[in-house]
Amino acid sequence: MGRIHQYRGEHVLVEFEAERCIHTGDCVRNLPEVFNPRRKGRWIHPDAADVRRIAEVCAQCPTGALRARSLDDGRLLDQPPGYNSIQIVPDGPLYIHARMRINDQVPPSYRVALCRCGASRAIPFCDGSHQQQMFEDNGRPAALPTPGKATRGELDIRSHRPGPLRISGPFLLIDGEGKARGHYDGLSFCCCGSSRMKPLCDGSHAAIKGPPARRP
Numbered sequence: 302m303g304r305i306h307q308y309r310g311e312h313v314l315v316e317f318e319a320e321r322c323i324h325t326g327d328c329v330r331n332l333p334e335v336f337n338p339r340r341k342g343r344w345i346h347p348d349a350a351d352v353r354r355i356a357e358v359c360a361q362c363p364t365g366a367l368r369a370r371s372l373d374d375g376r377l378l379d380q381p382p383g384y385n386s387i388q389i390v391p392d393g394p395l396y397i398h399a400r401m402r403i404n405d406q407v408p409p410s411y412r413v414a415l416c417r418c419g420a421s422r423a424i425p426f427c428d429g430s431h432q433q434q435m436f437e438d439n440g441r442p443a444a445l446p447t448p449g450k451a452t453r454g455e456l457d458i459r460s461h462r463p464g465p466l467r468i469s470g471p472f473l474l475i476d477g478e479g480k481a482r483g484h485y486d487g488l489s490f491c492c493c494g495s496s497r498m499k500p501l502c503d504g505s506h507a508a509i510k511g512p513p514a515r516r517p
């Protein structure tokens with residue numbers, strides 16, 4: 302976990318983990334009075350909107366880099382989703398929205414972005430390196446295993462270097478066009494960038510020696 306910056310307001314505490322922010326801009330677009338990187342000094346102003354709205358926008362941060370917490374007991378101001386989902390971002394990471402454990406640790410929110418290109422310095426989390434790597438995958442898999450029924454449960458995520466990213470437990474898979482592709486109970490995803498069956502692992506990682514060469 303990277304360094305966590307805390308912004309304490311009168312009624313809410315906002316946490317920001319810069320290492321996991323990939324600058325999607327959702328917070329700035331949705332609540333510019335609170336999240337404004339152009340302002341001098343602090344970029345988060347937790348007293349500039351009501352707590353419910355701040356909690357809502359933080360809960361939608363797709364990487365989990367932003368979190369709103371209660372000032373009284375530090376509890377996360379968000380609820381777990383009814384059904385877990387994994388969304389493939391075109392030329393980018395996997396967005397996970399779930400109750401989950403990652404390598405036996407419970408992450409601080411219900412959302413994370415996990416690396417697919419293999420170049421992140423914060424593996425298994427995405428740190429935006431796919432942009433410099435010019436990672437390409439449209440997120441529309443031609444073939445997938447036969448889906449099953451929708452069920453509830455926690456995800457158990459295990460990352461291995463150089464691959465794969467093994468995700469056990471129930472989830473809905475959403476493709477790069479936002480189309481639901483079915484419910485699964487575990488799949489192995491490529492996290493090295495080399496698979497010819499993206500987003501799934503096809504074993505190509507076995508040929509990789511050391512970390513992928515980063516573009517300057």
Ligand code: FES
Nearest residue numbers: 464491492502505
């Ligand atoms: S992790 Fe990329 S092919 Fe297995």
